[in-house]
Amino acid sequence: MKKLVLIGNGMAGVRTIEEILKKDTESWEITIFGSEPYPNYNRILLSSVLQGDSSVDDIVLNDFDWYKKHDIILHAGDEVQRVDTEKQVVYSSKGVEASYDKLIFATGSDPFMLPVDGADKEGVIAFRDIKDCEEMISTSKKYKKAVVIGGGLLGLEAARGLLNLNMEVDVVHIHNYLMERQLDEPAAGMLQEELEKQGMNFLMEKETLKIRGKKRASGLLFKDGSSVEADLVVMAVGIKPNVSLARETGLEVERAIVVDDYMQTSAPNVYAVGECVQHREMVYGLVAPLYEQGKVLAEHITGEKEPKGYEGTLLYTQLKVSGVDVFSAGEFTDKADTKAIRVHDEFEGLYKKVVVRNNKVIGSVLFGDTSDSPRLLDMMKSGQDISEMNKVAILPSEERGENLESPVIAMADTETICGCNGVCKGDITAAIKDQELSSVQEVTQNTNAGRSCGGCKPLVSDLLEHTLGEAFSEADQKQPVCACTTHTHEEVQAEIKEKKLTLVREVMNVMGWENEEGCPSCRPAINYYIGLFWPEEAEDDANSRFINERVHANIQNDGTFSVVPRMYGGVTNPEELRKIADTADKYNVKMVKVTGGQRLDLLGVNKEDLPKIWEDLDMPSGHAYGKAVRTVKTCVGQDFCRFGTQDSIQMGIDIEKKFQGLQTPHKVKMAVSACPRNCAESGIKDIGVVGLQGAWEMYVGGNGGVDLRGGDLLCTVHTDEELMEMIGAYMQYYRETARYLERTSHWLERVGLDHVKSILVDDVEQRRELNSRVETALSTFNEPWQQIIESGKIKQDYFEVKATS
């Protein structure tokens, strides 16, 4: 097998490998070195990580399993330090030596750091990789004031992200208007106005002289003598090709590594792709040209046919800041020999400019509505003669106006939809038909469209809808349960219900889980849904439960556990307290604490002692660990309190006894207060009951946790029986329609209070049926602690620790 070595585990290099694998998987032994300790990720989407729309996991393009699957040896976090082009060997910083038959440099760029005084201080960073992103996120938790130097694409994306992280953001720009390399002055003016509305502050025509501060940056000093404070300085002034290794290796380097049309460098068997490359005098900083280079290089290396060679790429850009649509391509400034079509609507915030020379479109800037961009690009590429065309034919969006038909419909099959990956409309429609694709995600997996900046996803979605017609359903576009599958929670629920599936593994099999083993996100969800639909047949899968629910106690930071016994309604007595005290002594618990849920907590118990403690306590589990009914807090009520109107304690005890242990999508907490003073805090509970003279009010969807939400009044009832029936129906409706891990507060927001009222309050029949189903579920309840005490097998499997001699 021939050996291929790639230096740089980034976007261009790994794309080249993907193209090679597509052609022949047999004949190469591939080794990749990457300085970053991650698998190949989508650098472009760092902005969306910073803006809070994606996590680092979401932007991974090829995970570690992909490398394994293709037998690629990946040295992540290991930099190549030396290349010997005579012996054809590369040497890494961790001492790895790899010989090659073909070598590819794809070392990308480094951010350009302004060489000003103080640029080396703490708190001065660039915006290039995951590390930078993480630093911005962690800084935002401690500091308030950020300054971004650079009002270009990267700077504005960084600034938007920092705003989302709740920092105050100043953008410093040396020019008199923003994005001067992509926009003309009117468009830039509109952009600035829009971004100011979003909360950015601009310091224009400022040249940074110095970064102030002791160890950490504290501010900037400008050439005009003015200054500004800063806890964080992000430099986004540009990039410089990373060519130091190439230079030391003796490759021909000018601004970047010089390559020919087949991406060959000056050394035999050594190639280069990506931002580190200079091709026909051009150095690119966007992925579309890099991907084209990768494709040519793959064709050349695998020698399948003599490729056409790379001839350069027409560039265009789009800004990825939410709420702002900007597009720019080609020559967009007015010259003596150019004419332009202009649409400038200051009321609607629209600006469209198409620059024409010799009857051909040579450039364009669009602001506010970029839907004509694929079409304009296509005209620029094909050099179409427009002398016979009217304005509407060039800018169809002008006519579409209100009736908003998607621009994809009018596009020709050869027009490009995904510019980053060079995918045209025809490719996508063919894939949708031939491969029977039904979601944007599937289209991306099959065609690469949307796999980079993601800007074309709305177009892809429109095209799907248009191609599939009736068969297209919004539901297909919804979020999958997790990365193991493309199915949504609703689809999983339906399948379990219809096919009567009762084993977690079976569900994953039948539904074709891509990761057959599942993960801690999907397996517990499936396990819950099975128990929900088939309460009598289901066999609980302990291995699909989080540790707390497997051993019926809360794990603590040091690996010990806590024990919260049930105290119905928060009421205890001297005998119970004595037992608790004795047990606490006997097992030497670290602390006994009164919880926020009106229970007592024994903290710091070893796992193997749990069943013994439960036996000594002889009290039921408080379920303080479960996705289940937790506590029902009560106030002292009418028997003691001078304002009490109802027996809140007894009501709380009755509710808790009835619903204890019921498995729910997320935990359910309740409270019963005996008057509107609400001492049991019924207003912030999943179900909160408030007693009035002769009536109970039932509040729902309250939450006192992360997302504080006051409950909404569902109904007022007059008897204890009615209240119990309403609670039963509410719990069951939540159980049946919420997604796993969706707390009642979020669920209620999603389905709407009025909808829930229409089912529970207005429809007596439904209420009755829901109650009968909840009764079935309740009838299967087994007190878990008792069950474990009695089962030697569970004790041995889950609680035993083996000691050896």
Next chain:
Amino acid sequence: MQETVYKVFAGPVEDFPIKISKEVVTGNLKLAVFRLSEDEFYTIKNECPHKKGPLVEGMISGRHVFCPLHNWKIDVTDGQVQAPDEGCVQTYRTEVIGKNVFVTI
């Protein structure tokens, strides 16, 4: 200093349910022994490289275990922490001899 290698008896095979992990303590050393299938045993140190979470309590998925404290994903066959987190856990050779499981420490 010379390193000494011990083979410790962890217990009979039937004491290790499939796809469940068991803690085995030997001296001061706490180990997590995983039985992934009939005859596939792996042992790693029962201590997450993040904040020392007890890996024996984690949920198992294929050859990975998810730490119960903050959900780090660790390959039990080679001890590697999976991206985006970094690190590795000490692994120990584990073999079945006859009907018994032995770990080399």
